[in-house]
Amino acid sequence: MKKTVFLGSLTVAGLVAGLVSAGTLDDVKARGKLHCGVSTGVPGFAQPDANGVWQGFDIAVCRAVAAAVLGDSDAIEFVPTTGKTRFTSLASGEIDMLARNTTWTLSRDVDLKFDFVGVNYYDGQGFMVKASTGITSAKSPDIDGVTVCIQTGTTTELNLADHFRSVGMTYEPLPVESGAEAVTQYMAGACDMFTTDRSALAARRANMETPEDHVVLPEIISKEPLGPLVRHGDNEWGDVVRWTLNALITAEELGVTSANIEEMAMGTNNPELNRLLGTEGNLGEMLGLDADWAKRAISVAGNYGEIFESNIGAGTIIGLARGVNAKWTDGGLIYSPPFR
Known part of the structure; x- marks a missing residue:
């Protein structure tokens, strides 16, 4: 056959x-x-x-x-x-x-x-949230069930799944095509968190109208050479x-x-x-x-x-x-x- x-x-x-x-x-x-x-x-x-x-x-x-x-x-x-x-x-x-x-x-x-x-x-992958959420850690029980903006076709998708599995919590991914779209969705409230390389998070945060309203969480969940x-x-x-x-x-x-x-x-x-x-x-x-x-x-x-x-x-x-x-x-x- x-x-x-x-x-x-x-x-x-x-x-x-x-x-x-x-x-x-x-x-x-x-x-x-x-x-x-x-x-x-x-x-x-x-x-x-x-x-x-x-x-x-x-x-x-x-x-x-x-x-x-x-x-x-x-x-x-x-x-x-x-x-x-x-x-x-x-x-x-x-x-x-x-x-x-x-x-x-x-x-x-x-x-x-x-x-x-x-x-x-x-680099290493991290998370950004609005300061108003009160979330201070990517391991906090407060993140259970959050919606996360994530770029498709990237290592961040797999790392995100690994992270939530390791901390025993769930999340809802919101797939986007680009970092700019992720920021747009995040700012509109379509997702609770935005994850990508920490360097890119810093860059996106710095270009926001009020950077102090957003927090890059301390955890680094991957190696990103x-x-x-x-x-x-x-x-x-x-x-x-x-x-x-x-x-x-x-x-x-x-x-x-x-x-x-x-x-x-x-x-x-x-x-x-x-x-x-x-x-x-x-x-x-x-x-x-x-x-x-x-x-x-x-x-x-x-x-x-x-x-x-x-x-x-x-x-x-x-x-x-x-x-x-x-x-x-x-x-x-x-x-x-x-x-x-």
């Missing part, structure tokens, strides 16, 4: 990814433009400004890659994606890379056939995106900033810094790029620390502390392999 095989959505996406031919680096060079998948809008991370120009922490990674490969941080098309469409867009080849608050998980890496090139923000990703099977392109991110991180480690990079690029007594900026060695050639690729990437918006502080740091409306996203020499988790 002939067997009928039913393929799950993850497997189908993986097969689609396998059909996309390798050679993205050559495609981007020939096209003269990078196609970068981003969110539909998260303040501080990825959002058009009043003039329609995309800005943010994740946007800076896209622009750094465009500068490294094409010599122009504006040679880029930003493609807004939702939690549901982001993986299809990447697997199908509509976009060259995805830089959109996406969590690195085993199933996405293995079953969906994507390569996460690194982590640019270590967020970072850029590319398709499996195109290692040359994966290397370019990976080492562009590493260049931003290493620049902070070595004290290279937007203010001093021209001086540093003239040559120093630090061999790794010289290799990073292309005055020694042939690392650019190994990547299929020229010697100044990393210098251009760093020059767009500065090193990792500068990008963090200017978009989501303590001095911005988002107001996030570095925390575990401090560089490793300051007790954080942000760390790059050596440029050697």
Whole structure:
């Protein structure tokens, strides 16, 4: 008897990814433009400004890659994606890379056939409620039976179910397509709680008319390592995106900033810094790029620390502390392999 095989959505996406031919680096060079998948809008991370120009922490990674490969941080098309469409867009080849608050998980890496090139923000899932509810904890009996706004197609759906199961309480999910829609429903009273990554909660809260009327609860219920990703099977392109991110991180480690990079690029007594900026060695050639690729990437918006502080740091409306996203020499988790 002939067997009928039913393929799950993850497997189908993986097969689609396998059909996309390798050679993205050559495609981007020939096209003269990078196609970068981003969110539909998260303040501080990825959002058009009043003039329609995309800005943010994740946007800076896209622009750094465009500068490294094409010599122009504006040679880029930003493609807004939702939690549901982001993986299809990447697997199908509509976009060259995805830089959109996406969590690195085993199933996405293995079953969906994507390569996460690194982590640019270590996050965790949390909850936001209106201060008027009096709820102060995501483990309080007060949350039993609440309605929760949740973005579909995300790890937050599964984490939410795990959390309520672990505390022995029930909830009613209100599925939405985007973070903006979740905020709209939450503000309208359609749900009692809103859950997503804590960085996104902070961003949404900061942009509300009266942020003090809303509380981000103290519990962190998951690990959410967020970072850029590319398709499996195109290692040359994966290397370019990976080492562009590493260049931003290493620049902070070595004290290279937007203010001093021209001086540093003239040559120093630090061999790794010289290799990073292309005055020694042939690392650019190994990547299929020229010697100044990393210098251009760093020059767009500065090193990792500068990008963090200017978009989501303590001095911005988002107001996030570095925390575990401090560089490793300051007790954080942000760390790059050596440029050697």
